[in-house]
Amino acid sequence: MPDDWERLQEPGLVHVVVTARDATSAYRVFDALVERFAAVDPPAWLTAPPGLVAFAVLTPTRGADHR
Numbered sequence: 001m002p003d004d005w006e007r008l009q010e011p012g013l014v015h016v017v018v019t020a021r022d023a024t025s026a027y028r029v030f031d032a033l034v035e036r037f038a039a040v041d042p043p044a045w046l047t048a049p050p051g052l053v054a055f056a057v058l059t060p061t062r063g064a065d066h067r
Contacts, residue, residue, distance in 0.1 A: 025062040
């Protein structure tokens with residue numbers, strides 16, 4: 001697993017799945033991603049168990065961040 005974390009330093013994209021109890025909480029995480037990485041695409045909603053919401057986004061890795 002440490003090798004996986006090291007790869008996040010390399011330029012590229014990461015598939016992120018956000019799961020929360022409600023859409024407001026999920027969007028807080030999404031908003032934080034957009035604030036850090038302006039190139040984040042709109043989320044794609046996923047099927048989630050009852051009582052949860054989930055969506056997926058592609059976001060740049062830390063190594064791709066030019067700020």
